[in-house]
Amino acid sequence: MLKEELLNCCKVLRLSRGLVDNSEEIVAESHQAYLLELLQREIAHREKSKRDRLIKNAGFYTLKSFDDYRFDEVKLPSGVTQEYLKQTQFMEEQKNLILYGNVGTGKTHLAIAMGIAACRRGLSVGFYRTANLVNQLADAKKAGKLSKLLSTIKKFDLLICDEWGYVPLDREAAQLLFQVISDSYERRNVVLTTNLEFSRWVSIFYDEQMTAAIIDRLVHHSYLLLYDGPSNRMRDSLMRQDG
Known part of the structure; x- marks a missing residue:
C-alpha cells in the first residue's frame, strides 16, 4: 500500500517510478544526505532519458560510434x-x-x-x-x-x-x-x-x-x-x- 502511494506521488509530481526503487536501495548518514542522493539519482535518470530520446528522435537509420572508426x-x-x-x-x-x-x-x-x-x-x-x-x-x-x-x-x-x-x-x-x-x-x-x-x-x-x-x-x-x-x-x- 505504501509503495502504491509513493508511485502515485511520483506520477503527480512527474517523477520517475525508479525513484521508489532507489528509495529502497539508498543508505545514508542523515535525512538530508538520503534526500540528496535520491534527487541526484533522479536527475541522472532524467538526463539519460533525455539523451536516449534525442538519439531516438534524430532519425538515425543505424547507430554508429567512434570505437571502430578509422x-x-x-x-x-x-x-x-x-x-x-x-x-x-x-x-x-x-x-x-x-x-x-x-x-x-x-x-x-x-x-x-x-x-x-x-x-x-x-x-x-x-x-x-x-x-x-x-x-x-x-x-x-x-x-x-x-x-x-x-x-x-x-x-x-x-x-x-x-x-x-x-x-x-x-x-x-x-x-x-x-x-x-x-x-x-x-x-x-x-x-x-x-x-x-x-x-x-x-x-x-x-x-x-x-x-x-x-x-x-x-x-x-x-x-x-x-x-x-x-x-x-x-x-x-x-x-x-x-x-
Whole structure:
C-alpha cells in the first residue's frame, strides 16, 4: 500500500517510478544526505532519458560510434583533430562540416557518430538522407504542413544531410532544399556527406544562381573533410573473399 502511494506521488509530481526503487536501495548518514542522493539519482535518470530520446528522435537509420572508426581514411583540414570531431567542438565554433569523397569510405559513419555524440551532450539533431528530406518537404507542402516541418527543422542544433547529390532534384525540390539551407545559415550547424564535387552541384539543382547561393551558405564557416581512399565496403568484401 505504501509503495502504491509513493508511485502515485511520483506520477503527480512527474517523477520517475525508479525513484521508489532507489528509495529502497539508498543508505545514508542523515535525512538530508538520503534526500540528496535520491534527487541526484533522479536527475541522472532524467538526463539519460533525455539523451536516449534525442538519439531516438534524430532519425538515425543505424547507430554508429567512434570505437571502430578509422580516421586514417580521411584528410582533416588544419585546425581539425580527431578529438575536435569526437567532442563536436565545431558546434561551439558555429562551423559546418562537408564530408566529401568516394562512396563507401566512411562519411556516413562519421556523420552519425558525431550526431550521436551531440545528442549525448543534450543537443537536438536531425539526420536525413537528402532525398528523403526533399520528399518530406514536398509532401508537407502538398498537405499544407510545410511551415510545421520547417519549424521542426529550425529547432535542431545540428542538421545532418546524408548522401547529398545522389538524386537530381526538380525545381520545386531544389527551392525547398535551398530554403532549409538558407534558414540554417549561421543559425545551426550543418554536416553534409557527398561524393559530388562543388563544380557538379549544378547538375542537381539545374540553376546556376541557386547552386552558387547554396554553396556560398554551406562553405562559409565550414571545414572540408576529404575521403580519397577506396570503398571500405568493397575492401571488406575482398578481404572476406581472400579469407
